[in-house]
Amino acid sequence: MPKVSRQIVHVDMDCFFASVEILDNPELMNLPIIVGGPSHRGVVASCSYIARAYGIRSAMPISEALSLCPTVRVLGVRHDRYREISQKVMSMLDNFSSTVQQVGLDEAYLDISSSWRSSSAILDLAGEIRDKICRETQIMCSVGIGSSKLIAKLASKKAKPRAYMGIVSGSRVPVVQDGPGIVSIPRYMDADFLRQHSIDELPGIGPATLRKLNDLGIRSIDDLNWVPHASLKTRFGENQANRILDLFNGVDDRAVVPNSAPKSISSEETFSQDLAQLSELTKSIDGCSQSVASRLYSSRTCAKTITLKVKTSQFRDIERSRTLDHRTFDAREIAKIAVDLLKPVLPEGPFRLLGVSASNLGESGQNYLQFTFGPFDGPDHVSGRPRPPISDRNDRLVSTLEEIRAKYGARALIRRHESEDPTLGDVL
Ligand SMILES: [Mg+2]
Known part of the structure; x- marks a missing residue:
């Protein structure tokens, strides 16, 4: 059998986080914007093309970006919203190939070499992918096609819009020029194409x-x-x-490996100013725990290990973990453990960042699910320790909460704080 050359498609959303922000707030269109807040102490996670014209780049400290363009708007990162659109994009890609590897929220490789296609048929396919994503998400993407992941990735980069400062009527203005959108590199041109790049x-x-x-x-x-x-x-x-x-030499035989389940799910928050109070930090833990729990639920997994991470004002990272004897996707239980883990490290504060992560993931199922709220059912027969109840009522409640949040957004339901009425348990 002659060896069929591989055909890899790389799909990359254009300045994804910034594009989502513009989608949700069209007034931001044509403005220099940065996503990466909430404060000016972080780094740029994503920036609009107009911002790029000023020389702003991802991973640049926000303070540096502000010095390049003092009028740039700095927006906080909204991972839940980006994930929502990302999931939409990735499920569309699944229709074009059975071998899709998602990389981060905004990129994916598709291996389309299983059936022979002419080069024009491949370009048509790439056009279909791009049109569908743009039509259904209102966000642009760029597509690169090549015989390897390396070439496909460099090709999608070539397909992107370009931003630079131009001179209009004597003054410098940001200019954004559309890119080709799709770039396909035939195998025989790999070496020439590579050589066009600086190392x-x-x-x-x-x-x-x-x-x-x-x-x-x-x-x-x-x-x-x-x-x-x-x-x-x-x-x-x-x-x-x-x-x-x-x-x-352009040698890259890495396969497109369909994604396996994640090893951990985490959420973190960088504070606009350092926090030291337990009450303030608990609020952040609640938010992070809810985000982790919702993602556990939507991926139909439960976690056995909960980790709290904090970064001190001196940039020292502290991590504390606890492994449970059961798996959970309950936000309240995750938050409670994170608060317990935080208490002993409070004297190390103030903190500039806090994160909660869930690992040791496994399938959810009635056998795994035990819930911490509600009255205890009495001591465990074997260990004699009090055990959390296995309750259908709570199973359904947590599930229903997550279904509503998945449908109407993370803030559709806000749990009343426990201290307001401790007898109510998990109320809305
Ligand atoms: Mg991208």
């Missing part, structure tokens, strides 16, 4: 690697031709040197 544009070449390559005199892909591989291996070690050689 820092290649995925996996970060600032540290770039510096080391420059030290060896390597500033372009072609420079690798005259540098002895032995010196590359001395500098980087055998494994990394081989990876760099493969990357520069």
